Amino acid sequence: MSEEKIHIARLKKEGKTFEIDIDPEKVPDYRIGKADIRDVLKVEKIFYDAKKGMLASEKEMERLFGTSDPLEVAKIILKEGEIPLTAEQKRAMIEEKKRKIINIIHTNAVDPTTHLPHPPQRIEAAMEEAKYRIDEHKSAEEQIDDVLKAIRPILPIKFETKEIAVKIPPEYAPKSYGILNSFGKKIKEEWLSDGSLAVLIEIPGGLEEEFYEKLNSLCHGKVETKVIKTK
Numbered sequence: 001m002s003e004e005k006i007h008i009a010r011l012k013k014e015g016k017t018f019e020i021d022i023d024p025e026k027v028p029d030y031r032i033g034k035a036d037i038r039d040v041l042k043v044e045k046i047f048y049d050a051k052k053g054m055l056a057s058e059k060e061m062e063r064l065f066g067t068s069d070p071l072e073v074a075k076i077i078l079k080e081g082e083i084p085l086t087a088e089q090k091r092a093m094i095e096e097k098k099r100k101i102i103n104i105i106h107t108n109a110v111d112p113t114t115h116l117p118h119p120p121q122r123i124e125a126a127m128e129e130a131k132y133r134i135d136e137h138k139s140a141e142e143q144i145d146d147v148l149k150a151i152r153p154i155l156p157i158k159f160e161t162k163e164i165a166v167k168i169p170p171e172y173a174p175k176s177y178g179i180l181n182s183f184g185k186k187i188k189e190e191w192l193s194d195g196s197l198a199v200l201i202e203i204p205g206g207l208e209e210e211f212y213e214k215l216n217s218l219c220h221g222k223v224e225t226k227v228i229k230t231k
Helices: 022-033 058-065 070-080 089-109 120-129 139-149 173-183 205-219
Strands: 006-012 016-021 047-049 161-168 185-191 199-206 224-230
Touching: 006 070, 006 139, 006 224, 016 058, 016 070, 022 070, 022 089, 058 120, 089 139, 089 205, 120 161, 161 173, 173 185, 173 199, 173 205, 205 224
Parallel strands: none
Antiparallel strands: 006 016, 016 047, 161 199, 161 224, 185 199
């Protein structure tokens, strides 16, 4: 096998490594059911070391995978193992993580002076100015603190949550649940004698303006809101 052309997916079980030689460009289609396992595999064999051509023991596969069928073992490796990415797939993955990081910061963080969220474009520009490099081996969530540390000298920013008291008129109250549940955590809920719904809700600071817009659109401006606490 040519080392330049081989792409190895691997899975470790009880200290043993099982490898398959794959076409990584076919993996996305396989995962959504548009390609067969045979389309992914360059060779329908399971190896201990694919580059050296060392075949895995059928007896060991039977013991550890419950089958010695190479196609079935390959499916398990693709589901549970490490899969190599093409350069294009890696770029797409990094871009997806970048967008997720920006969305998390936009949703939860605000300018500490105005208490308003920063637009996503401003956050992205600050990341570029700070030359922050997305870590492909970490999740978006794991990188938030590092990103904030990098962009704070450029962009005043802090994570903030707000407790907001909301009073919704009777005619709109039943339809308001979808909005309330999608924006935050209800701390207190009470149906008033006139049929209005009173709620104390905690939401990410970056969603405050959008929260008001959604409620005003539903209630045609008749909703009452008041920020009780910012933390």
